[in-house]
Amino acid sequence: MKTTKELIRNTARDLFNERGYRAVSMRNIADALGISVGNLTYHYPHKELLIEAIMDAELGTMPAEPESGLPGLNHLLERMLESFFETPFYFNDPALYSSVPSLQTRHAASVDALFAVLRDTIAGCTELGLFVPALSGSRLEQVTRLLMLAHTGWAQHNATWPASYFISVSEMMETQWAVLIPYLTPAGQAAYDALTQRAED
Numbered sequence: 001m002k003t004t005k006e007l008i009r010n011t012a013r014d015l016f017n018e019r020g021y022r023a024v025s026m027r028n029i030a031d032a033l034g035i036s037v038g039n040l041t042y043h044y045p046h047k048e049l050l051i052e053a054i055m056d057a058e059l060g061t062m063p064a065e066p067e068s069g070l071p072g073l074n075h076l077l078e079r080m081l082e083s084f085f086e087t088p089f090y091f092n093d094p095a096l097y098s099s100v101p102s103l104q105t106r107h108a109a110s111v112d113a114l115f116a117v118l119r120d121t122i123a124g125c126t127e128l129g130l131f132v133p134a135l136s137g138s139r140l141e142q143v144t145r146l147l148m149l150a151h152t153g154w155a156q157h158n159a160t161w162p163a164s165y166f167i168s169v170s171e172m173m174e175t176q177w178a179v180l181i182p183y184l185t186p187a188g189q190a191a192y193d194a195l196t197q198r199a200e201d
Contacts, residue, residue, distance in 0.1 A: 005043050008033065009057055012050045016089040021051060021096055048100050055090075055103065058083055059110050066120040070130055070191045073121050077147070077176055080114070081169045084155035091152070092159035111148070119144040122180075130188035131180075143183075147176055 002010070011032050015024045026047055030040040044050045062083060067076045090096065097104040119140060125131050126140075135143065154172050157165070177192070184192055 005053070006057075008040065008043055009050065009054050013054050013087060013089075016051070016054075017087065020093055021047075021089050022093065022099065048102065051100060051103060052106060054087065055106065055110070058087055059114075062114060063117055064113075066117055066124050068121075068124065069128060070125060070188065070195050073125055073180075074173075074195055076118060076121055078169065078173060080118075080151055081154070081172055084151055085158075085169060088155060088159040091155040115144060115148055118147060125188070129185055130191055131183045132185055135183040143179065146179060150176060150179075 008029065012024070012029050015028060015032060019028075024047075026037055026040055029050075030037045033040070044053065062079060063076055067073055084091070097107065122131065122135065122144060123140060126133065126135050150172075154167060158167060181189075181192065
């Protein structure tokens, strides 16, 4: 059974995705739930608190510690993409963060934490001999930054371009691995081949 707060968050998220955050009122959310505005505001007094709660719930599904090996890295990259896919309203309104300043601060902290998890996951793969030693130091930082920014660009692309330009999660996964494959060692290539074979089976 979902709690009332979960139902409110999920309904608000769906409405924000459909219409955009600023086009949805607390009345719209209450009506969609079949409750009074007073009941809604008892749980979330302001719409800004709702968007922060949605972000916190989504980030709570992300790995908080580095993942292990190439399967772990693959899972992390895929989960990051799925997270963006589930909340496109964050990306289809460039002014959203300036209209909710507290959201920008919270988001910056979560991005820094996720960056560290991704960087350390890649570093762990290098320590296991799956990536060449050159993928370390400033090069590791650069590749991690590129992957992180690619996620954001992909989400904004899908949120704002016509459906005919839609890029799926699987297509984006192939794109991200295209960045990483040149750094694979022979052992890493064998592990990657096994990973892709399991995905095809």
